[in-house]
Amino acid sequence: MIQFNPQDFIPQLSIDSVIFGYKQKKLHVLISELDFGKHVYTLPGGFIKQNQSIDEAALTILNERTGVKDIFLEQFKVFGSSDRKNYEISEIFSTINSSEIAKSLAINKVWLSQRFISIGYYALVDINSSQANPKSWFPIDKLPELIMDHKEIVTEALIALRRNLDEKLIGFNLLPETFTMRNLQELYEAVYEKPFARNNFQKKMLSLGVLERLEKQYTGAANKAPYLYRFKTEK
Amino acid sequence: MIQFNPQDFIPQLSIDSVIFGYKQKKLHVLISELDFGKHVYTLPGGFIKQNQSIDEAALTILNERTGVKDIFLEQFKVFGSSDRKNYEISEIFSTINSSEIAKSLAINKVWLSQRFISIGYYALVDINSSQANPKSWFPIDKLPELIMDHKEIVTEALIALRRNLDEKLIGFNLLPETFTMRNLQELYEAVYEKPFARNNFQKKMLSLGVLERLEKQYTGAANKAPYLYRFKTEK
Helix, strand or coil: CCCCCHHHEEEEEEEEEEEEEEECCEEEEECEEEEECEEEEECCEEEEECCCCHHHHHHHHHHHHHCCCCCCEEEEEEECCCCCECHHHHHHHHHCCCCHHHHHHHCCHHHHCCECEEEEEEEEEEHHHCCCCHHHEEEHHHCCCECCCHHHHHHHHHHHHHHHHHHHHHHHCCCCCCEEHHHHHHHHHHHHCCCCCHHHHHHHHHHCCCEEEEEECCCCCHHHCCEEEEECCCC | CCCCCHHHEEEEEEEEEEEEEEECCEEEEECEEEEECEEEEECCEEEEECCCCHHHHHHHHHHHHHCCCCCCEEEEEEECCCCCECHHHHHHHHHCCCCHHHHHHHCCHHHHCCECEEEEEEEEEEHHHCCCCHHHEEEHHHCCCECCCHHHHHHHHHHHHHHHHHHHHHHHCCCCCCEEHHHHHHHHHHHHCCCCCHHHHHHHHHHCCCEEEEEECCCCCHHHCCEEEEECCCC
16 A cells, blocks of 8 residues: 655645446446445545646546546536535544554544545546446446545536536547447437437537538448448547 | 634635626626735635635635625636746745735745645626725726736636526626616627627527516607516526
């Protein structure tokens, strides 16, 4: 375990990341499981080094957990209620006495039991290109009980994801290079957790002006084949 | 001057508020002028007390500066580059030796010269209902030179304001209870700093579903009179 020196970090400020993954037409969330004897489920998070920007800190956390680089990662909200303290972790610390984990974490007990303001980031990644343990991806409607306000952080991240999906679609890099309108609709339906009418969806997507229509997908039955699309490359 | 006790506050974390005001069909920004012998222009900002939520801290700053209460105030971005330090204030401290201000601020010199991560909030207020010194409102295209990255904070706040204007229109409380489509268009034109085509604008505004059409405005010339509108009251 890496030695943690509190003086290297900004005090009372943390980052919590909601890393959405898209798999089997369903939205998932990357969850960390900490084993202190008692199991605790948390969002992947961390702290900000004194010589590191907040965006660098968030990217470092994402890289370490998923192996994914060059991903679109965005701040969406700061969680800063006045009583935002990690009572559960403090309680766990007080019940573990002599394990190796307890010893290595003990120096941080005072530091960690302060009030923390947390900057929420979210990302949306292709689970297939992630190196995270597949068991760490939970379907969004089957999340385990999370510590502190982490459930609320997920809820707020989902609101931000939906609000920005049209605009940030390309950056998320979730679809193969060419895809059908149906592939795109399935992605939207996963994010919004509801079905869309096919004609309206197609009309809306085309009106965004970001799609380029290519040849029809080869299926053998030419007249039923759907068109393929790709994202326009200009910014 | 109020005694400042660093231990009452979250270290290395500040709030900077971009308070937009609407006056004479033009967008303005509330700017603080600090006089240390040398004049320095900054956004209204402050720090977060240990027992205060970040939203409470931001509201307190807004109240103190403008006398405006119950206003819509929203986080929009955290500014957290690794070299974000107030070099100008540090420099000014080093040049003032014996004034009363220097003495009262001297205890904060070390505290203030640390790296600060700043949470940006923005608000849009009716300048007429604000008690701020009218001279503190600068037209957005005639801002003085601001310290640190405060100009960038204004730019980012304007992006957020434009992005959210449709959705937050009612909350901003900028128009009288009843208003004409022209009044509304002037507000949009001030925020976007560009003209809109009248017909398209009206169509778009009506499609938002937040306006209720009332009787025509009394002008004496009935057939030319514009309709009055108000915001629907359901949430």
